[in-house]
Amino acid sequence: MLVLGALADAASGQQGAPFRWAGDAEGGAPFVEADPSHPDTVVGFDVDIANLLARGLGRVPRFIEIRFDSIDQSIGRGDAEIGLSGIEDTPARRAALSPTIPYYVFREVLAVRTADAGRFRTLADLRGRKVATLGNTIAHDILLRGQRDSGIQVVPYEDDLHPYSDLVIGRVDAVLLDHVLAERRQRFVAGFTIQPATVAVGHYVGLLASTRAALRDACNDILRAAMRDGSLERIFRKWGVWNDDQPKLYAQLLAGETVAPVVVNGGTAINDTNPEAPGGTATLSRWAAVRLYLPSLLRASIITIVLSCASMALAVAIGILIATGNVYGGRVLRLALTAYVELIRGTPILLQLFVLYYGIAAAIRLPAFAAALLGLALNYAAYESEIYRAALEAVSTGQLEAARTLGFSERQVLTLIRGPQAFRLALAPMTNDFVALLKDSSLVSVLTVMELTKQTQIFATNLGSWVVPGALCAALYLAMSLPVSAVARRLERRWKAPTA
Amino acid sequence: MTPILRLDDVHLRRGAREILRGVSFEIPRGELVAVMGPSGSGKTTILRAIAGLEAFQAGRVAIDDVLLAAGDADAATLRRLRRKIGVVFQFHCLFEHVSALENVWLAPVHAHGVRRDEAQRRAHELLKAFGVDHRAAALPRELSGGEAQRVAIARALAVDPPVLLMDEPTAALDPERRAELGALLRDLVGQGRTLLIVTHDEDFASTFATRLLRLSDGRLS
Numbered sequence: 001m002l003v004l005g006a007l008a009d010a011a012s013g014q015q016g017a018p019f020r021w022a023g024d025a026e027g028g029a030p031f032v033e034a035d036p037s038h039p040d041t042v043v044g045f046d047v048d049i050a051n052l053l054a055r056g057l058g059r060v061p062r063f064i065e066i067r068f069d070s071i072d073q074s075i076g077r078g079d080a081e082i083g084l085s086g087i088e089d090t091p092a093r094r095a096a097l098s099p100t101i102p103y104y105v106f107r108e109v110l111a112v113r114t115a116d117a118g119r120f121r122t123l124a125d126l127r128g129r130k131v132a133t134l135g136n137t138i139a140h141d142i143l144l145r146g147q148r149d150s151g152i153q154v155v156p157y158e159d160d161l162h163p164y165s166d167l168v169i170g171r172v173d174a175v176l177l178d179h180v181l182a183e184r185r186q187r188f189v190a191g192f193t194i195q196p197a198t199v200a201v202g203h204y205v206g207l208l209a210s211t212r213a214a215l216r217d218a219c220n221d222i223l224r225a226a227m228r229d230g231s232l233e234r235i236f237r238k239w240g241v242w243n244d245d246q247p248k249l250y251a252q253l254l255a256g257e258t259v260a261p262v263v264v265n266g267g268t269a270i271n272d273t274n275p276e277a278p279g280g281t282a283t284l285s286r287w288a289a290v291r292l293y294l295p296s297l298l299r300a301s302i303i304t305i306v307l308s309c310a311s312m313a314l315a316v317a318i319g320i321l322i323a324t325g326n327v328y329g330g331r332v333l334r335l336a337l338t339a340y341v342e343l344i345r346g347t348p349i350l351l352q353l354f355v356l357y358y359g360i361a362a363a364i365r366l367p368a369f370a371a372a373l374l375g376l377a378l379n380y381a382a383y384e385s386e387i388y389r390a391a392l393e394a395v396s397t398g399q400l401e402a403a404r405t406l407g408f409s410e411r412q413v414l415t416l417i418r419g420p421q422a423f424r425l426a427l428a429p430m431t432n433d434f435v436a437l438l439k440d441s442s443l444v445s446v447l448t449v450m451e452l453t454k455q456t457q458i459f460a461t462n463l464g465s466w467v468v469p470g471a472l473c474a475a476l477y478l479a480m481s482l483p484v485s486a487v488a489r490r491l492e493r494r495w496k497a498p499t500a
Numbered sequence: 501m502t503p504i505l506r507l508d509d510v511h512l513r514r515g516a517r518e519i520l521r522g523v524s525f526e527i528p529r530g531e532l533v534a535v536m537g538p539s540g541s542g543k544t545t546i547l548r549a550i551a552g553l554e555a556f557q558a559g560r561v562a563i564d565d566v567l568l569a570a571g572d573a574d575a576a577t578l579r580r581l582r583r584k585i586g587v588v589f590q591f592h593c594l595f596e597h598v599s600a601l602e603n604v605w606l607a608p609v610h611a612h613g614v615r616r617d618e619a620q621r622r623a624h625e626l627l628k629a630f631g632v633d634h635r636a637a638a639l640p641r642e643l644s645g646g647e648a649q650r651v652a653i654a655r656a657l658a659v660d661p662p663v664l665l666m667d668e669p670t671a672a673l674d675p676e677r678r679a680e681l682g683a684l685l686r687d688l689v690g691q692g693r694t695l696l697i698v699t700h701d702e703d704f705a706s707t708f709a710t711r712l713l714r715l716s717d718g719r720l721s
Contacts, residue, residue, distance in 0.1 A: 398593035405551050405587040407579060407611035407659065416610060421597045495597075 018062035019054040022080035023047070026159070027068055030184065030239035031086040046084040048235040049103060053082070053206070056222035069136050069457065072097065073466065075207050081215060083207035086180070088138050089261040094322070096209040096465070100219045102259055103232060104202030104241075105249040106178040108139050110195040111186075113167060117193040120174055129173040132163035134447070136458055138202045138262050139176045155368075155448045156458075162358060164189045169361055171368075178202065180241055200264040203249070203391045227254060290468060293459050297469075300455035301476045307373060307451065308438045308480075314377035315437070316430070319384025324414070326385065327392050337385070344382035350443055352379055357447045372444035380437055387429045391422035426497050431488035435481045452476055504529045504694050505550070505663055510559035511570075512542075512549055519545045520556065521718040527711075529662070532685060532695040534705035537715035538637045543698040544590075546715070547665045550696070551587050552578045563663060583612070586656030590668040594640035600651045601627065601636040604658050612659050619658070626654035630684065645672040649681070657688075664688065666697040670704045682708040 023032040025042050032044040042063050054061035061449040063081045071083040075097060080101075093099050112120040120126055123146050131146070133139040135156035146152040155172050157163045163175040164182075175182070175192075182194050206223075208216045226232045227250040236242040252259055327339050344352070356378075358369040366374065395418045403413045442453035456473035460466045503526035512520040519542045521669040527533050537543050548554040550561055552573055563584045568577065594603050604623035610615035627633040630650040635643060643651060645705075649669065656664060669685075670678045678701075685695055685708060699705055705712055714721045 396593065398589055398591055399595055401551075401553050402587065402589055402593040402655075403595070403607075404553065404578075405582055405585065406607035406655070407582040408607065409575075409611070412610055416606065417595055417597075421595075424597060 004099060014111075017056055017059065019050070019059040019082075020062050020064055020080045021050040021053075021482065022064045022066040022071055022074055022083045023050075023085035024068040024071065025065055027085055028184075030180065030241055032084075045104075045235050045239040045241065048238070049206070049232075050082075050084050052226055052231060052235070053219050053222050056225070057218060075209055077385075078209060079299050079393045081208065081212065082219065086090070086178075086204050087207050088178075089203040089205045089259075090138060090141075091261055092463070093205075093207065094261065096210070096463075098208045098213060099207035099218045100208070100216055101223055101253050102205050102249060103223050103227075104204040104236065105245045106180055106202055106204065107198040107245070108142065108176055108200040108202060109182050110197070110199055111164065111167060111175040111177070111182050111192045112173065112195065113170075113194045114191055116173065116196045117195070121153060121195055122197060123199060124150060126174055128176065129153065130155050130171070132157055132166060132172040132174055133159055133176045134158070134163070134181075135445075135454070137177070138200065139178065140458075142200055149291045156450065156454070157448055158446050161189075163183065164192060165358070166361075167192050169365060171361075171365065200262055201245075202262050203259065224254060244487055263354065268324060290472065293469065294454055294474065297452065297459075297472055297476060300450055300452040301480065303450065304438065304441050304452040305480055307369070307376070307444065307449070308434070308441045308468055311373045311376035311380065311441070313433050314373070315380035315384050318381035319379065319388055322385035323388035323392060328410075328414075341382045341385060344379055349375070349379045349440060350446065353443060353447055368444075368449050372441075372447050372449045375447075376437060376441060376444065379440075380433060383433055386432065387426045387433070388422060391425040392418055394425055395421045424492075427488055431485060434484055438477065438481055438484075503527055504564055505696065506562045507550070508560050508562075510546075510549055510556050510561065512545055512554065512556040519718055520549065522559070523549075523715075523718070523720055524559075525713055525720060527694055527696060529690055529694050530692055531710045532689045532697070533711045533713060534709035534711045535696065535698045535715055536700060536702065538700065538707055541715045542718045543700075543715055546665055546700055547587065547667055547696070550582050551585055551665060559619060569600075582661075583659065584661055585663045585665055586659070586661040588649070588652045588656050588664065588666040588669065590671055592640070592641075592652040594648055594652060594655070596640050598649075599637050599639060600643065601634065603640065603651055604655045607655070607656050623654070623658060626657060627651070630654055646677045646680075649673070653684070662692075663694045663696065666695065668699055668701075669697055670699060670701045678704055 002131075006146050023042070023046055025032050027033070030044055031046045031083070032042050035041045035043045047063070050061050050063070066074045066079065066083070068085060071085060071087060072093065074080060075083045083100055087093075087099075089099055089102055110120070110123065120129070123131070123142075126146075127150050130153045132155045133143055135158060140154065140156055143152060143154040147154050160177060160181045163172065163177065164185040166172050167175050168189060176199060179194070186192070186194060206219055223232070232250070233242060233246070236246065249259065322337050322341065325333050329337070353372070353375040355367065357366060358373045399415055399417055403417045408416065441451055445451060445454035452473060456469045459469040463469060506526040508524050510520050510523045511518070515598070519592070523542075523546060535543050535546060545554065549556050549564070549640075552568060555572050556570055558570050560570065561646070564582055564583060566581045567578065568581060573581070595606065596608065601620065601623050604626055605616070605619040608619040609616050622632055624636065626637055630653060632647050632650045632654070635647050635651070640648060649672070669681060673681060682704060685697075689695060689710070697705075699708070
């Protein structure tokens with residue numbers, strides 16, 4: 001241990017500096033979770049492994065909270081020295097970053113509603129069915145292959161709780177995730193069964209930047225020592241996830257054998273996690289990557305544009321009703337409408353989307369796209385209504401009185417005189433809002449809608465770089481928003497231009 | 501001869517302020533009556549009360565066979581009332597989003613059910629009569645003050661009301677245009693219309709009006 005410590009010091013060259021490790025406490029037990037009795041500290045097997053590594057390096061561990069799907073990028077940037085949060089070993093990660101040797105082997109397992117346990121035993125039984133998983137995981141990649149090969153509909157989630165709760169209420173027909181997550185959820189969510197067959201085998205690793213090869217080697221030595229002396233076994237037993245698969249993995253590693261990152265059922269090792277890129281994406285040229293990803297990004301753009309246009313149309317319609325009610329309605333109606341507008345403007349849209357999709361699922365089970373459309377529309381309606389109210393009030397009273405003395409009814413005053421002028425006034429801020437909505441539509445990926453930003457994120461993770469996917473994504477958003485602005489500017493010019 | 505317009509003891513209050521304190525007068529058909537008075541004496545308010553734009557608390561207004569009582573008028577009464585009057589506002593208040601021509605034909609078509617081609621033909625005639633037909637396609641913001649006023653008069657006359665109410669018609673006109681306006685108003689009276697104008701332009705009123713009413717502090721003197 002002493003020798004190891006010296007080696008580690010030489011390797012890291014950071015004796016005395018804290019050992020900065022990254023994890024996502026939202027991921028929860030048994031990986032990393034806020035200690036229920038001391039919420040400002042974290043506990044979990046990844047915490048114990050971080051402590052083990054820090055001790056071996058002779059340094060003090062310091063936890064840095066980083067969103068699970070950003071850990072790769074954060075490690076690449078150097079925000080932390082190592083990521084430990086149930087991070088899967090994948091060929092893409094091996095190519096882009098520098099993972100440690102695996103410290104835990106897991107099985108990808110299929111969960112189905114207990115009533116369906118007899119008919120949905122394997123992925124092959126789920127043709128045409130919706131299968132949920134976490135985005136950016138091996139399970140997700142396996143499902144994407146399944147989508148291509150056997151017509152499974154993949155539904156990616158951003159957390160590992162809602163796939164199971166949605167399974168139970170029937171929004172999806174199965175969940176594919178690793179057994180650690182499945183077994184943990186089974187303790188809290190009733191009504192589903194984990195099928196015994198293993199769909200694939202994968203491993204958890206520590207993740208380091210490729211520039212930290214020396215630190216990685218030091219960590220590997222500490223992990224091997226912990227496999228030998230039983231420290232790792234003690235950690236996993238403590239968290240109730242030790243099983244007979246682990247000693248076999250440790251024996252392989254200690255014998256110096258290499259371990260394939262992922263092995264699907266039947267013994268095939270997967271050497272790339274991207275189903276559409278047989279050669280492995282990390283080695284692709286940028287142009288090849290563009291050609292490969294553009295079709296899916298375009299498909300995601302269509303979702304984004306359809307969703308944005310439909311929700312804007314609905315937001316405009318509801319906004320007009322709210323504004324008209326606010327300008328013409330009685331006191332009670334005005335009060336109710338103002339309360340709605342303030343409630344919507346005063347709370348985050350993300351919260352509203354969650355409530356609409358998950359919160360009221362027990363009473364009304366909206367499909368994901370409908371919930372996304374409605375959520376965006378109800379939110380933007382509040383902002384639109386304020387624009388229209390201000391625009392309606394900006395039309396001079398003189399014109400309204402002139403219209404009344406000419407014999408127009410109040411409804412005609414609104415539709416012939418006040419409305420058309422208010423619309424012209426509202427056009428510029430409306431355009432602004434539509435462009436904002438195009439971008440806010442990326443938030444609906446939390447409801448499993450695969451829109452442009454989410455698709456980009458998946459590619460960036462597969463590629464191990466944000467440069468090409470980020471540029472493509474930005475170009476597509478601009479391609480959608482610039483024409484809208486151009487049309488709006490032309491309309492404004494036309495309404496301003498002298499016609500005589 | 502029965503008067504076409506008659507006010508009986510009209511009292512109008514805004515909050516605690518009494519604007520009209522018992523105004524009574526009557527105007528026979530075919531007269532051009534000018535209401536004179538200093539700013540704040542209630543001149544414009546008389547027009548607003550007659551046009552049904554502001555409810556009054558006591559008294560009554562009769563225009564031809566339409567009777568407007570104190571308090572909020574019902575929609576049917578207002579509809580009948582507004583076939584009897586045309587109003588030309590001080591700041592013209594043309595509809596900003598449509599052309600001069602459409603300003604004129606919009607009400608006949610939508611509020612009075614006149615066929616569109618018929619209404620447009622009549623609108624052109626009116627604009628021609630007031631010398632602004634060449635500006636028919638212009639938007640209100642492109643018109644000069646004098647042009648906008650003529651379009652506003654054409655708009656008010658498009659549904660052929662027997663009574664025309666005008667608020668400060670000379671406020672934005674140079675002397676030459678004032679004389680032209682005076683001649684135009686006389687022509688209207690010559691065609692049998694009744695005009696009630698509110699002004700503080702003493703010269704204009706004494707030159708063109710057939711009768712002067714003087715208002716001060718909400719009362720006629």
